[in-house]
Amino acid sequence: MSFELLMVFLKLSLLGFGGGYAIIPLVMDEVEAHNWASADKMADTVAIAAMSPGPVAANVAIGLGLLLNGLPGIIAAFAGTTIPCVVVVWAVAAFFKKASSHPVVQDILYGLKSVIPGIIFFAALKMGMQNNMFLASKPITTGWDVIIGSSHFDGKSVIIIGIIMVMLTKTKVHPILLIIASAVAGILMF
Amino acid sequence: MPKNKDKAVNTVSLLELFTTFFKIGAFSFGGGYAMLPVIAREISEQRSWVKKEELQDVFAITGCLPGAIALNAAAFTGYITRGVGGMIIAVCGNLLPSVVVVIALCTAVALVRDNPVVEAAFLGIRPAVVALIAYAAFNMAKGSLKDGFAFTLCLVALAVAIFVPAVGVVPIVLLGGLAGLAGQKVKRMKLKGRSEA
Incomplete structure (x- = not known):
């Protein structure tokens, strides 16, 4: 369990561009794929992460680690969050100035920064639906339920x-x- | 006046790095971009570990890299002041308050979760969390959707996430990066073509 958690957090730390709330849709996806926690527990974990000091993305990881596997889960979350950060910063710190102004890097970042707000908004939408706040008198299984699901508010x-x-x-x-x-x-x- | 102005950068002690980032971790709320002004004050104004001109670089690097933004800033500052060891110390110091507070809050919530009043409180908090996430999305959109192509990419990503959930969020993000690369390339070729014509 903790090994799986570690692998997931390693992956998310390497793919979570935009930091903080940008990581939440990725976390929600993983939690759902592994069937780790119910939608209300996930929402509560994000609430606790937002109320705690420090980086929100790391707080979500720590809260989820604790929820799923106690202390070993926290250790997995801590390692999965810090190791990629240290390695990546170490790797790019030396030549960052040159790399960051390279047009290819700029263009990729432009693309990432364009899609990330859409993904974050999707996370908000999904969290609201899964917790029966709107548009979901039946469980959301596919995206089509957003449109054809009954208009429950x-x-x-x-x-x-x-x-x-x-x-x-x-x-x-x-x-x-x-x-x-x-x-x-x-x-x-x- | 910064008190350590004449101090050579390599004399920053590991203990001071740890305590500084512990303090930043403990007293800054809101994560990511909300933490950056606090970090700037601590590492540049009060301690001059990083020159004012270099701060822009620190924040540029931390925004571009994956993972928690504040944590990246801690790692980068640790690296330029005390190398790899400083990086590890700064990151651990930065995250320690999170670990303590998140454990305390989660444990407290787990203990009282079945209480009907607490349940009602969380029924109120969950919509607030939805609003917080949506606000983060709007905030980011305001900063990064500066032209029609970026806006279209954003809407396409949202539509794919909603209607083709099998794709998954990570591939959407990565495809977004590629689309940005391709789109900007086409745009440049068009501009070039126009200037040659």
Whole structure:
């Protein structure tokens, strides 16, 4: 189990361009493929990662490692996150200045940075559907369920999503405060 | 005034590297790009381990590389101040607070999870997490979708993720990199053709 976790985190650390939230869709994909955790547990892990200090991508890995396999899971997550980071930075630090301005590198980064927002948005959509917030009165198995699935909306969840989105874009209120506020809202509403 | 201004770079102690990045890890929330100003203050303004002009390089490198951005910044700073050993020390120091806090929070949540009040709280938190992730997507889109081609790539990636889930997210990201390479090449050829005509 821990070896599998280690391999997955090694892979994600090498492929997770964009850091932080860009890694969440990749993690969700792996968790689903290995049938590691339910959608609500996954969402809660991301919530804890977002509330904890430090790099969010690493926090998600650590939280998932703990959830799936206790202390060995954490060690696997720690190693899987730090080893690629150290090796990659070591490898490129020496010639980075030259490499980063190379047109081929720039063009690839342009492509990566273009698709990553789409993938992250997909992760948000999927997390919302899997937790029955919208468009999912039946389980989401294929993408088509987004369109042909019944148009179920959980009003309370959608209201919270809307308010938090407005707060994030229009104010500078700290995300942690928003998470705490939404917990209070949850206690009052559900 | 930075207190270590006259200090030669190679005299940065490993202990100081560890404690500095431990502090950054413990007191910066929001991850990635939100941590960069804190890192800049600690390594450049307060300690002058990295010159102001070099900061741009540090952040450019950390944004381009895969993995956690803040962690990459820690590794790079460790490397330029104390080599490979410094890199390992900085990364471990940076991640240690995460490990402690995540373990504490996860354990606490697991203990009270069955409580109906806690359950209701999480029913409120989950939509907030969805909003946080969607906001991260919009934020990134604002910074990187600067022309029609980038915008199209983004929409195609989203559509493939939704309608052809068998493809998987990782291949979409990698294909995006290739599409960027191909698209920019075509664009340059067109520009060249136009200037020759």
